[in-house]
Amino acid sequence: MRLVRVLMMLFVLFAMFSAMKSFAQKFDRLDQEIAETILKDVSDDVSKNYYDPTLHGLDWNSLVQKARTNIENAHDMEEAIAQIEGLLQSLHDSHTFLIPPQHGNNFDYGWRFKIFGSRTYITEVHAGSDAEKQGVHLGDEVLAINGFRVDRQSAPLLHSAMETYLPLSSVEVKLRDSQGRVRDLRLLASVTQQPAIAGLSSWAPHEMRLKAEDAWDNARAEAVELSPDLLAIRIPAFLQTGHDVDALFAKARTHKKLIIDLRGCRGGTVDSLHAYLDHIFSHEVNFGKLVERGKVTPQTIKGNAKNAFTGDLVVLVDSETASGGEIFARVVQLEQRGTVVGDRTSGLTMAAIRIPHHAGMHPFYLYGTSVTIADTVMTDGKSLEHVGVSPDQTFLPSPADLVAHRDHVLSFGASLLGVQLTPDLASKVFVREKR
Template identity: 25%
Template sequence: FVAKVKIDKPATWQQMFDDAWRTMKYRFYDPNMHGYDWDAMRARYQPLVEFVGDRQELLNIINEMIGELNASHTGAAPPPGGREGAVQTQHPGIEFTADEASGRYRVAHVYENGPADKDWVKVRVGDYLLAVDGRPVTARDNLWKYMHNQRLNRAMTLKLNDRPSEDGAWEARIEPVSTAQYATLRYERWVKERREMVDRLSGGRIGYLHIRAMDQTSLRKFEKELREFRNKPALIIDQRWNGGGNIEQQLLAILVQREYQIWQPRGTEPTERPFAGYFGRKIVLQNWRSASNAEMFPAGFRALGLGKTLGTTTMGAVIGTGSYSLIDGSTVRTPGVGVYLADAKRTNMENLGVKPDIEVENTPEDNLNGKDRQLEAAVAELLKELGAK
């Protein structure tokens, strides 16, 4: 049985445009549309739909129109799903650096718990990379064009040596990971380095944890690490580079607790009650990429008097958003919930940005040199508070 359907693309695109415009008109959190005449916006952009050639051009027009609102958490996007057969980079869990003297790539770092961090994989920092899957590689080559998902075998074969020659070379078979998994390996290394830095600078007196996202996985990790650091007199809560989610209530409900009893079993360490709380000095790190719920958190942290915030002003992108599906499966993000400070002015947090109590910025030079000026300042501030206690 075969059914044929003729789709009138121009009519479909016109309907999708009207639907997107209408959805924003009746779902946007601010009925005044941030002060813009939404009917006038339709009159300005609707005539362009006649000249649309494909779906992406239509979505571009819709996004131009929605952009007039100057609001975050918005935008039209095509249906989910990647292109079939698309080339995707895969990663062996190794960082390589070009060695000018030898004209080869050398191993600069092997990621802990990564695909190359196995007993049966022979690789060390300083080794030379000679070939990938049988193809010779030099430092003049774009290394990543050899590392993709188009190979016949799932495993990647690297030819390595402790010298830049074939004599004594060996092959290592590694099952590479996706870009998302590689990002997690890099993230875990970043966190570990900062925790070690805090331990070194504070003499082990200050704990450090990072909240990667405002999701349930990060909440469970936060609870676990808070218990690990409960006996330290001070704690750095780092939520830089956090794009948001919706757990700030749970985080603040934990941190706002106050010690009311101490249990002292015979022969063991005392335990403060409530057990899930943390009662030492605290400071929150934030930056320009702390967004959405990761802005509500430091704002609430300050409003509840839990401690100071340090870093740079946050993104200023705070709205509760949802999604609406168009006729072809494309979606329009529809922010329907405004977020306001509980102050006398009831300040709208959208396009505001949460200013830190202590302004410290990491410069591009700091990033290149591996220096974290914000973290150093946070340690110094907490040590000062501990000294005055």
């Protein structure tokens, strides 16, 4: 079954590749040498750093040689990049992947999708997009993209392929609307050229700084009082430590009840995760072990005997809660510290490092490798990778909720803590002002 899953992923990559020939650059001998250099760098990164030195029993050298042969027969750089990512996908590891040279064009599809339970729905339609013009609506069910069913297994790779590895000028989408009507649409992306240093390189330094500032601002945790007894904290990513986390929980301790919203939380740093966990336990907690290359390290937080929040706790999760967000939720469950509510999480939980590289002169390519260096095995002896966290109470929004911008999940979480919050008001709780 694992081989079938890997092959499916590779077929997705190459099927999507065939739709973007108009944006491909001519593949000459210099490009081939660059691609082979990228292949060598990333394959060496994996061989030297991957947490399992046996690479799950794969014949890595043979797979690398096969990728090298395929690169020799590639038609352009995009196809060569797909071969390299295909090699890394053979590990079936959420955190081992290629960080490719940035494409010379920016592709905005004008719509986004998300998994809810076992189904996939449109969650965003941008004004003026081709999707809007063709009548795509919030709450439409996505049945297939470019002929491939969209589910929990394929969704992460489809997102990566469309946005990073093989961006497309258009995609074929099969949708089912609220009346049960099925439509096959070809949705065009908006394609604009973005500033670059050279070739497929990165953003100019000023653009990089602005992008980093926006990302940090959007990742800041925020706290909102829902009642005199109830505070809600939304954590988009585990990045804050020290005073920032202390300040959030100083507010929490003035309330008897707390909701921590981890929906959409993609993870973050280990130090930040531990800082947040410290603030919900007043005692030391061992929550598992970190399995690294050649060693196993117990995972323990000290707790905060004086300043921990000790009241009632509800944690909200969804299909996009990943990595540190999943570990946080599972610790809450295993320690019976609170109630986890929402959807099954993504099952993307490995710990990784990112190794930068560059190659070439004209053009100059910046790229890198994300390599898994550890897996967290929880105190029940299980890893969350490819499994995720099943909530204590499953509660999913309906297509109608997406259309009406209602947040029944936060509303339900508040009701578990004795606070009445309408779904309409709940949807407005964490609307951060845009700068």
